[in-house]
Amino acid sequence: MFRILIATGALFFLSLSASAQTVTMYDACNYSGNSYTFEVGKTDMRELIASGVGNDTVSSIKLNGAEVSVFSDAGFRGKELPIKGDIACFYHSDREWNDVISSFEVVASAAPATNLTAYSGRQCVHAVTGIGFAVTTRWYWPTDLVLNTATNELVLREGAKTYKESDVPVWQSSCVETGQKMVAQLSVLWGDELNTTVTLAAGTVVGAVGVVGSTVGCVGSAGTACPLVVGLSTVAVSATVGAVGQALPDAGGTFYLGSAENLNVWGTAWDPQTAED
Numbered sequence: 001m002f003r004i005l006i007a008t009g010a011l012f013f014l015s016l017s018a019s020a021q022t023v024t025m026y027d028a029c030n031y032s033g034n035s036y037t038f039e040v041g042k043t044d045m046r047e048l049i050a051s052g053v054g055n056d057t058v059s060s061i062k063l064n065g066a067e068v069s070v071f072s073d074a075g076f077r078g079k080e081l082p083i084k085g086d087i088a089c090f091y092h093s094d095r096e097w098n099d100v101i102s103s104f105e106v107v108a109s110a111a112p113a114t115n116l117t118a119y120s121g122r123q124c125v126h127a128v129t130g131i132g133f134a135v136t137t138r139w140y141w142p143t144d145l146v147l148n149t150a151t152n153e154l155v156l157r158e159g160a161k162t163y164k165e166s167d168v169p170v171w172q173s174s175c176v177e178t179g180q181k182m183v184a185q186l187s188v189l190w191g192d193e194l195n196t197t198v199t200l201a202a203g204t205v206v207g208a209v210g211v212v213g214s215t216v217g218c219v220g221s222a223g224t225a226c227p228l229v230v231g232l233s234t235v236a237v238s239a240t241v242g243a244v245g246q247a248l249p250d251a252g253g254t255f256y257l258g259s260a261e262n263l264n265v266w267g268t269a270w271d272p273q274t275a276e277d
Contacts, residue, residue, distance in 0.1 A: 021066035029089035045074035124175040187250035
């Protein structure tokens with residue numbers, strides 16, 4: 001058995017916004033070129049072309065209190081990508097999504113990303129020499145992870161989806177660049193029975209469900225930035241669907257959950273090691 005560390009500084013917020021909820025699509029990076037602002041609802045390829053933005057041309061996206069799921073094919077088919085923060089340039093953040101969007105759905109956000117931590121640059125997880133397993137890397141928007149204080153379980157917000165997922169072998173990397181501080185979940189491939197608990201670093205802030213008077217909990221030792229001390233140090237990584245959310249995938253094999261910046265991973269499946277470069 002090993003324990004998973006949620007890195008200090010991983011921020012998870014749940015908040016509501018009363019502002020208008022729209023999404024603006026641009027056919028060039030850095031919010032430039034032809035653009036159109038879409039309201040809540042579905043937009044298929046024909047409407048995307050009619051808007052002047054065009055099919056297979058979107059390179060940047062700006063959100064106004066909404067979320068959007070984009071699809072690589074018309075008819076809301078093909079690959080899907082959930083977006084909960086501004087994307088300045090797909091060419092730099094996720095190149096496979098640059099100039100490929102053919103349909104999308106804008107939804108009113110249950111947890112608008114107004115409190116996400118701005119971050120300039122790429123976040124990466126690297127499998128380095130000495131690693132004896134392929135590390136499954138999943139990236140999430142911080143608003144999507146919550147702590148159920150009634151059951152002491154870490155779960156995904158209901159309806160949340162992985163932003164990016166990949167199996168990373170030795171000398172390979174998984175990177176994102178969204179302009180926001182994303183959260184990485186690292187798991188051992190086929191390691192479902194290796195892990196049972198997660199240790200939260202002192203001062204780690206996560207979304208808390210079931211805390212009277214607050215939707216934010218600071219787990220671990222109290223600190224100046226802690227709005228509320230929940231009083232827990234070790235909780236379960238939920239492998240079951242609960243009333244407040246859904247299971248974290250590969251919960252049993254997870255060994256790291258945090259805001260990785262330039263994280264190296266090595267070791268064995270039974271003793272995985274991580275360190276920021």
